[in-house]
Amino acid sequence: MLEIRPNCELCDVDLPANSTQARICSYECTYCADCVEQVLFNVCPTCGGGLVPRPIRPQRSWRAELNLGLANHPAGTKRRYSRFTREDIDQHVARIKDIPPEQR
Ligand SMILES: [Zn+2]
Numbered sequence: 001m002l003e004i005r006p007n008c009e010l011c012d013v014d015l016p017a018n019s020t021q022a023r024i025c026s027y028e029c030t031y032c033a034d035c036v037e038q039v040l041f042n043v044c045p046t047c048g049g050g051l052v053p054r055p056i057r058p059q060r061s062w063r064a065e066l067n068l069g070l071a072n073h074p075a076g077t078k079r080r081y082s083r084f085t086r087e088d089i090d091q092h093v094a095r096i097k098d099i100p101p102e103q104r
């Protein structure tokens with residue numbers, strides 16, 4: 001199950017579960033759309049993969065027989081922060097950004 005992280009790991013802006021601004025990599029590293037577009041250029045600072053819009057988990061369980069939705073699987077509360085410095089991230093991004101994600 002996807003871990004819905006509460007913040008951008010770069011600029012720390014809040015990214016609530018229903019945010020349309022959250023972007024994730026395949027490892028669930030989470031960033032805001034502004035950081036992805038203006039700083040990361042579609043490169044995850046950690047794994048180097050691409051970043052896509054995070055799916056929005058519905059608030060309720062829309063099938064009574066299945067215990068799904070945020071009411072049963074709430075968003076995470078542990079704020080995360082990239083372990084890398086901005087200088088390191090910029091170098092990492094410059095190395096990778098011109099390679100399409102499907103070819104990395
Ligand atoms: Zn951000």
Ligand SMILES: [Zn+2]
Nearest residue numbers: 025029044047
């Ligand atoms: Zn990643």
